[in-house]
Amino acid sequence: MEVILAETAGFCMGVDLALTKLDSLVARANGRPIYILGPIIHNPQVLKKYAELGVIIAEKPEEVPDGTYLVIRAHGITRQVEAELAERDIIIKDATCPRVKKAQLLIARHTRKGEELLLYGEADHPEVKGLVSYAEDGHFLFESAEELASYPLVKDKSYVLAAQTTQDRALFDAMTQELAGDPTLDIVVLNTICDATKLRQREAKSLSSEVDFMVVVGGFNSGNTRRLAQVAMDNGTPCKHVETVADLDLDELTFYERVGVTAGASTPRHLIDEVLSALEKM
CATH class of the missing domain: 3.40.1010.20 (4-hydroxy-3-methylbut-2-enyl diphosphate reductase, catalytic domain)
Structure with a gap:
């Protein structure tokens, strides 16, 4: 054979950076508890390793006690949760993938005048929840070309089309071409799928x-x-x-x-x- x-x-660059940050923190925490808001990456074997090192996964912000370290996962978190945590007595270490952070900021910039976000992604994925939180005025989340095609787009309204960073590029490009074929639609397409x-x-x-x-x-x-x-x-x-x-x-x-x-x-x-x-x- x-x-x-x-x-x-x-490992991609974002995962490697996130785990490097966590490894560095584990080495110098000096007994201060380390929490992660959700799994730092989606791999059970990696999570088991860090659990054995004492790293604790919290599902909700309120589960993180004051006076502890909190690592923001590679997938990022919502803008609202990040603002809430900033008000707490918590030492925050941001391990959000730079590509995800870039996508968040692009969405915020291009929806600030009321444009509606059309996001291609998985509804239950933590990255997606973070991305839509940066849309200033509403969003439509879809997981297939059929869902997008069935959504009534208004001709006198502006839209921003983006995707979860790990989505299928070929499918996203096909949907983009379909929308581009309608000259009456006002749509800006963001390049958010990671290289x-x-x-x-x-x-x-x-x-x-x-x-x-x-x-x-x-x-x-x-x-x-x-x-x-x-x-x-x-x-x-x-x-x-x-x-x-x-x-x-x-x-x-x-x-x-x-x-x-x-x-x-x-x-x-x-x-x-x-x-x-x-x-x-x-």
């Missing part, structure tokens, strides 16, 4: 066309990882999304000659290496 690893598999996301998806599409089977490694709750698996399947290649090598049924892969491996932006290298090692031993 030939095993081919995608060049960009694993790392675009590159990973492009590589997943290319690699899946060269192999007989694809393995995508990363958290089951990671949106960008799930989309890599979807890209491979949409390309007509059988694909398995696993969190760890334990989720991989090696017997299932016996008859495949070439297997491609990629991983989400929040997947640690050691998990990728374990999958590679198991495949290469076959």
Whole structure:
């Protein structure tokens, strides 16, 4: 069996920065409790590691006691929660991905005159909740081209179209082209999809066309990882999304000659290496 690893598999810049900040804080906290408002990234194995180091995940701001450190997760938080925390006796360490922060500020800038935000993203995703909080005057959140097409756009109103940073670039571009075909609509399109996301998806599409089977490694709750698996399947290649090598049924892969491996932006290298090692031993 030939095993081919995608060049960009694993941590992106934003995840790497967030974990570097958290590691630095853990090393010098001197006993002061460290809280994170929600998981710092979407990877269960990483979260387990930090839990063992004493890092506490709080689901709500009120669960964070005064006098503690609070790390803002890589996905960011809402503008309202950030303002609330700034009034507290808490030492805040912002680990928001720079790409997410840029998207937040772009949305705020382009909706300040009352433009309505049209956001392509997952309703329950923490990044999306943060992004829509920066829209000054209302928003419409959609998860598919069909939902956007069914939304009644008013011709004398201004809109801003943006996307969650980890969304599928090809689908977003198709929706953009569809709206651009109507000259009566006043729409500004923001480029908020991360370059790392675009590159990973492009590589997943290319690699899946060269192999007989694809393995995508990363958290089951990671949106960008799930989309890599979807890209491979949409390309007509059988694909398995696993969190760890334990989720991989090696017997299932016996008859495949070439297997491609990629991983989400929040997947640690050691998990990728374990999958590679198991495949290469076959």
